[in-house]
Amino acid sequence: MLGVTVVFGLHYIIAKSMMPDYLSPLQMVFIRLMGGALLFWIFQRFFIREKVERRDLMKLALCGFVGLTMNVGLFYVGLNYTTPVDASVIHVSNPILVLILAAILLKEKITALKLSGIVLGISGSLILILWGRHLQLGGQTALGNVLVTLNMVCYSLYLVILKPLVGKYHTMTILKWVSLFGFLCIIPISFNSMLSITFSHFDWYGWAALFYIIVITTFLIYLLINYALKHLTPTTVSYYTYLQPVFAAVTSVTVGMERITLPKIIAALLIFTGVYLVTGWKGVRRRTRDEG
Numbered sequence: 001m002l003g004v005t006v007v008f009g010l011h012y013i014i015a016k017s018m019m020p021d022y023l024s025p026l027q028m029v030f031i032r033l034m035g036g037a038l039l040f041w042i043f044q045r046f047f048i049r050e051k052v053e054r055r056d057l058m059k060l061a062l063c064g065f066v067g068l069t070m071n072v073g074l075f076y077v078g079l080n081y082t083t084p085v086d087a088s089v090i091h092v093s094n095p096i097l098v099l100i101l102a103a104i105l106l107k108e109k110i111t112a113l114k115l116s117g118i119v120l121g122i123s124g125s126l127i128l129i130l131w132g133r134h135l136q137l138g139g140q141t142a143l144g145n146v147l148v149t150l151n152m153v154c155y156s157l158y159l160v161i162l163k164p165l166v167g168k169y170h171t172m173t174i175l176k177w178v179s180l181f182g183f184l185c186i187i188p189i190s191f192n193s194m195l196s197i198t199f200s201h202f203d204w205y206g207w208a209a210l211f212y213i214i215v216i217t218t219f220l221i222y223l224l225i226n227y228a229l230k231h232l233t234p235t236t237v238s239y240y241t242y243l244q245p246v247f248a249a250v251t252s253v254t255v256g257m258e259r260i261t262l263p264k265i266i267a268a269l270l271i272f273t274g275v276y277l278v279t280g281w282k283g284v285r286r287r288t289r290d291e292g
Contacts, residue, residue: 009247011217012084014209015076022206025076026193028213033068033186035214037179044176050169052177059165060177067158068182073189074151081144088248090148091155101160117277124270171223 019025052060079087103109165174187194202210 007216007221009088010251011213012079012088012248013251014212016079016084018206018209018213019076019080022202022209023197024193025080026073026190027197028076029069029073029186030190030194031197031210032072032213032218033179033183036068036218037176037183039215039219040172040176040179044172048170048173050173052169052173056165056168057177059161060174061181063158063162063165063174064178064181064183065185066154066161067178069185069189071151071154071158072182073186074147074154078144078147078149078151082148084248084251086145087148090145091152098156098159101156102163105160113277117274119274120270120277121274124267124274127267127270175223 015028018028023031075087162174162178199206
């Protein structure tokens with residue numbers, strides 16, 4: 001999951017740089033979902049062909065709509081209005097929603113240790129935007145933050161709905177259907193935008209960024225997320241969103257958008273501590289008991 005976090009951290013910067021000079025938000029959504037669906041359906045031919053039960057097919061359709069159409073759509077439209085760091089910070093509230101949804105739908109237990117990790121992680125992430133930088137609450141930034149928040153709600157629900165299916169079907173079987181349904185749902189929404197797509201103005205960066213978004217952020221990352229769900233709970237998977245603001249901030253510094261300050265260092269320490277408490281501490285205690 002750490003690799004997934006790094007990729008998503010970079011994705012905020014790359015996706016933001018693509019809009020609107022190269023593609024509009026809806027055009028980005030259409031191309032990403034179309035490319036992802038094609039890749040999943042091509043590669044699934046090399047894996048086991050499974051028959052999906054009709055009731056599960058409906059769940060996969062819901063996952064496609066919530067986890068791809070709405071999730072990706074709201075993210076790109078929202079990111080077009082807000083900043084990469086703001087968007088990544090908003091995403092850290094994802095574990096709270098997943099924890100609540102998992103507790104209601106999957107009966108996942110909420111422990112004091114998990115809550116303490118969430119508090120530390122959110123505290124560190126909030127420092128990134130509330131301390132040392134001006135938080136804009138009006139105009140387009142506010143609209144973008146609301147849309148990104150809704151994007152995070154959809155992603156949280158996607159993790160919870162998908163969890164019972166990952167142990168029942170092969171990862172590629174799940175993703176080929178989820179990607180297909182997600183793409184089919186975006187067609188009527190982005191129909192007018194897709195008619196005006198042109199690549200005549202693309203340079204090497206535009207093509208490289210598009211490759212990163214389709215192949216890395218969509219194809220490889222969704223494979224890794226589904227693999228992680230086979231071995232981790234939805235809540236644990238979502239905890240790694242705490243690290244995304246760190247990587248987004250580091251990338252911004254690298255390209256000259258921001259500079260490292262003491263508040264950001266403190267925030268990074270809080271975020272990593274929060275992730276350790278909710279994922280690593282349990283493993284350390286188990287290994288200690290085994291060695292003893």
